[in-house]
Amino acid sequence: MSTLLGTAIAVEARKARGARVMLWITVALLGGLGALTVGMRLGAASGDAQVLAKLGPLADVEGWAGLVGVVVQITAAGGLLAFGVALSWIFGREFADGTVTGLFALPVRRSAIAIAKLVVFLGWAVGVAVLATSVIAAVGLLLGYADTDAAGAAELVRVPVLVLLTALIATPAALAASLGRGLLPGIAATVGTIVLAQVMAVIGVGEWVPFVTPALWAIAPSTVSPAALVAVLSVPLVFGALTTLVWARLQLDR
């Protein structure tokens, strides 16, 4: 069976490579991240009251730490939306395009196809994490931080870790798109996750809520225990397993 899981991964990777949707999500996420980050820093530097209010205490933080602080705030919400939309498309499109009927009666099991979709999503997320870090590093270099804050460059490590953790907590979208058999249920689940995370963060119950932990850690690493960070893995494990189960037991009864 392992070879057939390999086949399923090869097929899903081929589909993702050809998909303009995935390309556009990547471009929108990276472009948006770069533009918003530069905009916020420039706004803060020029003393814009609204930008300063949005940034709060971050407005006074200089160098790499200030830059990364802005990036993680944007990534926590915007990244979750982008990853949720990507998962909604990867799973929901088989129903929307009607191609799901062709995924029955095959030697490659549907559970293998679901796992392959998750694996390809994870591989793409790793690529996005690397690219996002590169974009932010380039922004920092353009702002001259190589000279003014060389020691602070280690702060950049928070970016790829947050991007990957954000991708992992987007997995409820895969389950929702599979249960709801389309893209919209997945996107709705993503928006719900974002709202839940924001509310939890505001009322201060966050460290042990896996949907909030990554953002809390990225904003203030010292406030989150390593165990809480590891517990974030429960989200992809639980929702990935449930999604695989839904695909294994799928019936075209509606």
Add this chain to the structure above:
Amino acid sequence: MNQAHSVPLLEGHALVRRFPGGAGVNGIDLAIAPGEVHAIVGLNGAGKTTLMRLLLGMLGPQSGSVLLDGVDIADAPPQVWAGAGHLVEHPLAYPELDVRANLQVAARLHGLRRAAAADVAERAIAEFDLARYAGVRASRLSLGNRQRVGLAGALQHGPRLIVLDEPTNALDPAGVILLREALIRRVGAGAGVLVSSHHLDEVARIADRVTVVNAGRVIGMLDPGGIDLERAFFSLVHADDVERSAA
């Protein structure tokens, strides 16, 4: 097109799957033998697609069973499914992939390795006259050409069991002939074909057996060599409707 009587490739026994509102399948027995084309005909809503979904495991029956090579389909190993090819409702044609990539993907999903899948896809492009579109994304194809891609993907890996739901949908006359010849070649090599249709002329050309389905049940057989298939079909359906409304 040999009238074969060997062990069935696929058998449905007493299949029942009812949907709210009364549609569905109400107890159908059906078998497909190697070397034959078995056609099921019926009006829209008669239960043909539901029956095909049951036979391919897309739907679980409320009662009854489906055997593939003598094994319940729930337990059928991958190598048994590798010998099946089907097109039910939507062709497996991903809009973002070109025709060649779609055929390669279909071949790989049927268990072929990368190099073999590439060879098979090239042969299918030739057999289904798709060379002009080989590098064209499926999203830019006409409905009929997308159906051709779906049919090529279902037949290219040399399946022993072929299940096609309304395969001539959207095909132009040249496509209908290509499909007919492709099926005849495969049946000649020993494949068994189940095909649903409401085109009685086309069915008469290729079928060895014609089963008539109405209101989710088998109500009789038609002689594919008969003179007026249409009249025979409607008299069966009419008699069944009268009988059911009297009951």
